[in-house]
Amino acid sequence: MFIDETWIKTNMAPLRGWGGKGERLRAYAPHGHWRTLTFLGALRCDRLTAPCVLDGPINGESFRAYVEQQLVRVLRPGNIVVMDNLGSHKSPAVRQMIR
Template identity: 40%
Template sequence: MRAFCFFDDICSHTVTLFCHSPNSIIDESGVNLGMTRLRGRAVRGERLYDSCPRNRGSNISLIGALSLDGLIATMSLPVRVNTEVFLTYVQEVLLLQLWAGAFVIMDNLPVHKADATPASPTVRDA
């Protein structure tokens, strides 16, 4: 029980720190535009008529930074996210939207670990 209480103290402290500091979180996602439901619903006793794409859709990658104020820097592109794309996003989109003293939190995706990734977003004069 003591470990649980200790964990609660750490979590509440972490949440308090996050809510009172200017943080932003970067995450990536992908979607296929040809995805469609295979089943549907209709009124009892009636047949369901619907259509779906004939060809496979294209893939779209989304990169975004989320802060307490909402989305601050988003980019969508029709290619997968690699190191070059991520560095372009950081330099051309994210750094233009950040403010002085902002912290950027990233997950452990290998493209985030590039040698050219700035150690802090304060490289730019905010």
């Protein structure tokens, strides 16, 4: 399974858009409450498992919590876990939990 994460910042909301002719364009975006949301997941050849949304950017502590609370539950003997080169993935504690 492949482990990866992606993020979005709430200040990335578009400020302009297209609306119908003569109609006001109505859209909503958070104002003054900018934050980062991170989505993590484990992609298998047939499905996505262990999805998780974190309120904030990924760091070593939050990734270890994800592995401990979400990923370890879906791992079975013989599974191969592939992660990218992110620093929080390289922790000996993460490696031990996955093994």
